[in-house]
Amino acid sequence: MKQDQLLIAIKNLKTYFFLDEGTVRALDGVDFDIWRGQTIGVVGESGCGKSVTARSILRIVPRPGRIVDGTITFYRRLHDNGAGQIEEIDLTKLDPTGPEMRNIRGAEIALVPQEPMASLSPVHTIGNQICEAIMLHQKVGKEEARVKAIEMLDRAGFPQPKQRIDSYPHQLSGGLRQRAVIAMGLSCHPSLLIADEPTTALDVTTEAQILRLMRSLQHDLGMAIMFITHNLGVVAQMCEDVVVMYMGRIVEEAPVDDIFHNPKHPYTQALLRSIPRLGQKTKERRQLESIRGTVPDPYTRPRGCAFHPRCTQRIRGVCDQTEPPWLEVEPGHKVRCVLYG
Numbered sequence: 001m002k003q004d005q006l007l008i009a010i011k012n013l014k015t016y017f018f019l020d021e022g023t024v025r026a027l028d029g030v031d032f033d034i035w036r037g038q039t040i041g042v043v044g045e046s047g048c049g050k051s052v053t054a055r056s057i058l059r060i061v062p063r064p065g066r067i068v069d070g071t072i073t074f075y076r077r078l079h080d081n082g083a084g085q086i087e088e089i090d091l092t093k094l095d096p097t098g099p100e101m102r103n104i105r106g107a108e109i110a111l112v113p114q115e116p117m118a119s120l121s122p123v124h125t126i127g128n129q130i131c132e133a134i135m136l137h138q139k140v141g142k143e144e145a146r147v148k149a150i151e152m153l154d155r156a157g158f159p160q161p162k163q164r165i166d167s168y169p170h171q172l173s174g175g176l177r178q179r180a181v182i183a184m185g186l187s188c189h190p191s192l193l194i195a196d197e198p199t200t201a202l203d204v205t206t207e208a209q210i211l212r213l214m215r216s217l218q219h220d221l222g223m224a225i226m227f228i229t230h231n232l233g234v235v236a237q238m239c240e241d242v243v244v245m246y247m248g249r250i251v252e253e254a255p256v257d258d259i260f261h262n263p264k265h266p267y268t269q270a271l272l273r274s275i276p277r278l279g280q281k282t283k284e285r286r287q288l289e290s291i292r293g294t295v296p297d298p299y300t301r302p303r304g305c306a307f308h309p310r311c312t313q314r315i316r317g318v319c320d321q322t323e324p325p326w327l328e329v330e331p332g333h334k335v336r337c338v339l340y341g
């Protein structure tokens with residue numbers, strides 16, 4: 001891809017939580033890029049560092065966590081028209097509560113969280129909240145902000161936005177709340193939308209509607225989406241490229257078809273074996289292979305490859321001793337495993 005299409009480059013990112021019980025290395029050297037307009041899936045079991053990656057980019061890692069190493073370079077376009085200069089900003093160097101970061105958060109990089117109530121205030125109407133977001137980042141007055149808010153709600157498939165814009169969050173279903181959050185996230189035309197398990201709290205029908213909505217918005221508005229999920233089925237529907245995380249590191253990165261049809265890392269292979277397939281009988285489903293063992297406790301990363309204690313293909317004396325290298329096995333397909341060295 002052309003270098004001027006690069007949007008975010010994450011290099012050797014380390015985010016630790018300093019607890020009394022020990023240090024949690026939530027991110028322990030994360031590397032990946034996000035390109036303009038790309039839909040990139042971030043997958044892995046619970047606790048592998050997906051949300052902390054999102055929070056690190058947005059600079060909203062809660063205490064006692066902090067970024068201890070690495071860079072997150074944001075390539076900001078200075079003009080909206082596509083042409084023109086690009087400014088490089090290392091987000092890890094910004095004050096998380098300072099004006100520059102506050103301006104980037106929301107206007108350039110927006111978040112749709114798992115639970116919509118996490119980003120909605122219960123005491124304000126959704127209309128007021130979306131208008132606030134628009135007025136904070138764009139030079140428009142109240143009237144114009146309201147027109148834009150109605151437009152965004154309409155785009156987000158929110159029914160009768162003109163009439164229902166003055167609803168309070170508690171008056172809406174989970175699906176409508178999530179549409180309102182998406183409308184708020186998109187109201188400033190961000191170049192990156194981070195969706196962190198955005199449909200996990202919804203029923204399957206509503207999930208399907210929200211996924212369809214995000215696909216069409218992505219198609220129309222052309223922003224990049226970083227789609228976080230533990231659900232590989234959702235990745236297959238949503239993403240062009242996938243990064244697989246395990247214990248705070250990326251272990252595989254590839255176009256979505258390669259992840260499904262030609263997975264290299266034993267962890268990715270195990271994740272794929274653990275998804276139920278359509279048409280599978282209930283009995284077979286019960287016998288689905290789950291990945292053996294559990295994720296080690298987060299204070300102690302196993303020596304060598306962090307996955308080796310659970311890996312069926314581990315090589316004694318190698319995988320438990322040496323850090324696996326990050327190898328490009330095919331163009332665009334990278335894996336962190338000695339089997340391919």
Ligand SMILES: Nc1ncnc2c1ncn2[C@@H]1O[C@H](COP(=O)(O)OP(=O)(O)O)[C@@H](O)[C@H]1O
Pocket residue numbers: 017019024025026044045046047048049050051052053062063064065298
């Ligand atoms: N606020 C916090 N305090 C302490 N540890 C945390 C905090 N948030 C996340 N962690 C730890 O960081 C690791 C990664 O968590 P997270 O990114 O939330 O995982 P997930 O992939 O499920 O989103 C986990 O071990 C988790 O326990």
Ligand SMILES: [Mg+2]
Pocket residue numbers: 050051052
């Ligand atoms: Mg999470």
